[in-house]
Amino acid sequence: xxxxxxxxxxxxxxxxxxxxxxxxxxxxxxxxxxxxxxxxxxxxxxxxxxxxxxxxxxxxxxxxxxxxxxxxxxxxxxxxxxxxxxxxxxxxxxxxxxxxxxxxxxxxxxxxxxxxxxxxxxxxxxxxxxxxxxxxxxxxxxxxxxxxxxxxxxxxxxxxxxxxxxxxxxxxxxxxxxxxxxxxxxxxxxxxxxxxxxxxxxxxxxxxxxxxxxxxxxxxxxxxxxxxxxxxxxxxxxxxxxxxxxxxxxxxxxxxxxxxxxxxxxxxxxxxxxxxxxxxxxxxxxxxxxxxxxxxxxxxx
Amino acid sequence: xxxxxxxxxxxxxxxxxxxxxxxxxxxxxxxxxxxxxxxxxxxxxxxxxxxxxxxxxxxxxxxxxxxxxxxxxxxxxxxxxxxxxxxxxxxxxxxxxxxxxxxxxxxxxxxxxxxxxxxxxxxxxxxxxxxxxxxxxxxxxxxxxxxxxxxxxxxxxxxxxxxxxxxxxxxxxxxxxxxxxxxxxxxxxxxxxxxxxxxxxxxxxxxxxxxxxxxxxxxxxxxxxxxxxxxxxxxxxxxxxxxxxxxxxxxxxxxxxxxxxxxxxxxxxxxxxxxxxxxxxxxxxxxxxxxxxxxxxxxxxxxxxxxxxxxxxxxxxxxxxxxxxxxxxxxxxxxxxxxxxxxxxxxxxxxxxxxxxxxxxxxxxxxxxxxxxxxxxxxxxxxxxxxxxxxxxxxxxxxxxxxxxxxxxxxxxxxxxxxxxxxxxxxxx
Numbered sequence: 001x002x003x004x005x006x007x008x009x010x011x012x013x014x015x016x017x018x019x020x021x022x023x024x025x026x027x028x029x030x031x032x033x034x035x036x037x038x039x040x041x042x043x044x045x046x047x048x049x050x051x052x053x054x055x056x057x058x059x060x061x062x063x064x065x066x067x068x069x070x071x072x073x074x075x076x077x078x079x080x081x082x083x084x085x086x087x088x089x090x091x092x093x094x095x096x097x098x099x100x101x102x103x104x105x106x107x108x109x110x111x112x113x114x115x116x117x118x119x120x121x122x123x124x125x126x127x128x129x130x131x132x133x134x135x136x137x138x139x140x141x142x143x144x145x146x147x148x149x150x151x152x153x154x155x156x157x158x159x160x161x162x163x164x165x166x167x168x169x170x171x172x173x174x175x176x177x178x179x180x181x182x183x184x185x186x187x188x189x190x191x192x193x194x195x196x197x198x199x200x201x202x203x204x205x206x207x208x209x210x211x212x213x214x215x216x217x218x219x220x221x222x223x224x225x226x227x228x229x230x231x232x233x234x235x236x237x238x239x240x241x242x243x244x245x246x247x248x249x250x251x252x253x254x255x256x257x258x259x260x261x262x263x264x265x266x267x268x269x270x271x272x273x274x275x276x277x278x279x280x281x282x283x284x285x286x287x288x289x290x291x292x293x294x295x296x297x298x299x300x301x
Numbered sequence: 302x303x304x305x306x307x308x309x310x311x312x313x314x315x316x317x318x319x320x321x322x323x324x325x326x327x328x329x330x331x332x333x334x335x336x337x338x339x340x341x342x343x344x345x346x347x348x349x350x351x352x353x354x355x356x357x358x359x360x361x362x363x364x365x366x367x368x369x370x371x372x373x374x375x376x377x378x379x380x381x382x383x384x385x386x387x388x389x390x391x392x393x394x395x396x397x398x399x400x401x402x403x404x405x406x407x408x409x410x411x412x413x414x415x416x417x418x419x420x421x422x423x424x425x426x427x428x429x430x431x432x433x434x435x436x437x438x439x440x441x442x443x444x445x446x447x448x449x450x451x452x453x454x455x456x457x458x459x460x461x462x463x464x465x466x467x468x469x470x471x472x473x474x475x476x477x478x479x480x481x482x483x484x485x486x487x488x489x490x491x492x493x494x495x496x497x498x499x500x501x502x503x504x505x506x507x508x509x510x511x512x513x514x515x516x517x518x519x520x521x522x523x524x525x526x527x528x529x530x531x532x533x534x535x536x537x538x539x540x541x542x543x544x545x546x547x548x549x550x551x552x553x554x555x556x557x558x559x560x561x562x563x564x565x566x567x568x569x570x571x572x573x574x575x576x577x578x579x580x581x582x583x584x585x586x587x588x589x590x591x592x593x594x595x596x597x598x599x600x601x602x603x604x605x606x607x608x609x610x611x612x613x614x615x616x617x618x619x620x621x622x623x624x625x626x627x628x629x630x631x632x633x634x635x636x637x638x639x640x641x642x643x644x645x646x647x648x649x650x651x652x653x654x655x656x657x658x659x660x661x662x663x664x665x666x667x668x669x670x671x672x673x674x675x676x677x678x679x680x681x682x683x684x685x686x687x688x689x690x691x692x693x694x695x696x697x698x699x700x701x702x703x704x705x706x707x708x709x710x711x712x713x714x715x716x717x718x719x720x721x722x723x724x725x726x727x728x729x730x
Contacts, residue, residue: 127506
């Protein structure tokens with residue numbers, strides 16, 4: 001982080017850099033927020049719809065005293081055909097001190113970082129990474145389960161299209177967790193295992209859930225299926241998390257979901273509100289983690 | 302054509318078509334090779350002399366796959382700039398693909414490309430479109446295209462997928478004795494794919510391109526080549542699976558040839574790194590296994606040619622999200638350096654074979670008579686290079702109008718010193 005100050009992904013961060021961010025997030029959670037970013041301008045550049053990530057970045061920035069401006073693809077010159085690079089240069093010229101970007105193209109934040117001199121924070125790019133989600137997931141796990149080393153984390157569902165999975169895998173692997181990915185071949189290609197030696201792949205949810213410490217369920221990203229036809233009935237039968245299946249996990253296992261959740265699809269509705277679910281806590285923690293990331297990337301510490 | 306006579310002396314000749322290697326002198330006159338003699342034994346006198354001591358002299362290099370972008374996209378390249386770039390890369394002839402705007406699907410456009418007003422620095426041989434507008438539906442008039450100067454037929458940039466169209470194209474071109482060049486890509490399995498399927502694509506969250514998208518088309522086409530006896534040429538072959546099919550076809554003595562690009566023997570999909578759009582091309586960079594298999598194919602003769610697929614794009618077009626950036630890279634000025642650095646210096650492939658891959662075979666595949674050799678009477682197209690010279694390629698200094706090369710700042714071995722086209726010096730370093 002000290003090198004670039006942009007946060008493009010978790011793949012290239014060290015365990016120490018991640019630990020530092022998580023500790024800072026914990027400080028943000030415990031202490032009354034200080035105006036570390038007073039007078040700073042943060043552009044929230046959103047090419048894709050978002051509820052959680054956008055509002056949480058906005059609240060995080062405001063809690064630290066920064067101004068924010070939201071630029072969305074449909075209500076800006078992007079609609080008129082302005083390129084990503086030109087949009088970024090415009091925001092920089094307008095005095096933005098940092099750009100938080102959400103984009104459907106993998107690598108879009110890298111394009112901005114290559115062309116601008118202000119820090120770029122990746123708020124989710126295509127199927128690549130969602131680093132602040134990876135951080136908030138680890139933060140949430142650590143509130144309940146310590147240490148990450150040896151923790152059995154499983155992720156079930158649409159792995160192929162998930163930037164959350166990639167960020168989580170990079171982070172968890174650096175801390176020695178054991179990771180099991182589970183899903184049908186169309187949504188979980190064998191090459192997924194090349195992401196990290198810590199990964200195991202299984203096609204059977206029962207096998208994946210057995211003895212898990214953390215069960216992370218994923219939404220099927222219908223906006224990214226690109227023509228892929230999926231038998232929904234069969235998917236539910238094979239991969240939906242049910243109470244019965246969750247019982248195979250360790251007692252006290254955490255149930256996580258990055259949202260948005262489709263109740264009755266990847267997860268039985270009651271489970272989402274059950275005592276093992278930390279879905280809302282994940283959302284809350286997102287604010288602290290993003291405060292830590294903004295403060296660090298903007299050099300306010 | 303040059304009125305003057307030019308002699309090239311003291312160089313080391315490599316001319317695989319004549320099976321000649323050694324110290325020879327040449328006299329070039331009226332656009333032809335007038336005399337060839339052991340060093341110091343030339344009888345004729347020349348107005349001008351190039352001293353090529355310590356250099357390799359070979360028949361002019363021929364790139365059978367370039368995109369000159371004219372007509373229609375002169376912000377990327379023109380026939381004038383593209384051919385200057387070619388000369389700087391040691392190429393004295395290029396075959397330009399028909400995916401211009403409009404598509405080169407008529408004799409008028411072919412003739413327009415060949416008009417001296419285009420100010421080409423090297424010989425240009427247009428490839429005519431196989432179908433009208435390269436839309437894959439109606440065949441063009443091959444005979445008329447050939448009469449206008451087209452040397453082959455292709456819908457390059459797009460594949461000819463419809464089996465009946467491919468069969469008719471092979472028959473029609475076969476009757477005229479010219480090849481059908483296929484861009485082998487089953488676009489039904491590459492929709493929205495932007496790089497080779499594999500670990501790097503997964504890591505970057507980019508949509509992957511299966512190798513079967515190429516090999517399935519090549520296998521289908523080879524069947525059709527067997528049926529029709531036409532000459533089938535695979536453009537920019539990139540996979541081990543497709544090469545296997547070509548090898549089998551050659552064993553069966555079918556009229557099947559293929560080319561590969563320098564970038565496919567120089568790099569792998571891992572080089573995409575962190576979304577380097579100058580490593581985005583079609584077909585994409587492949588796995589290390591594919592690359593090694595292609596190098597073996599270059600060495601053992603199952604690959605006929607090296608061709609660059611020179612595909613210039615403006616800087617702003619490449620400076621985009623990876624999935625939005627256009628496919629293609631420039632290649633004319635780095636091809637020989639890459640071939641010598643990687644194939645010769647590293648993989649010990651003899652220079653003779655490299656000259657064969659870049660001159661003799663391309664002439665044979667495209668039916669360019671009198672080229673690809675320096676036998677007396679042949680065209681006075683000559684390339685002179687220093688096979689030992691190390692140099693650094695700076696993309697910004699390229700003569701091509703576009704600078705989209707992944708080889709920027711690469712250290713290369715083997716430098717072009719001169720390109721003589723039709724007896725006239727068109728480039729000298």
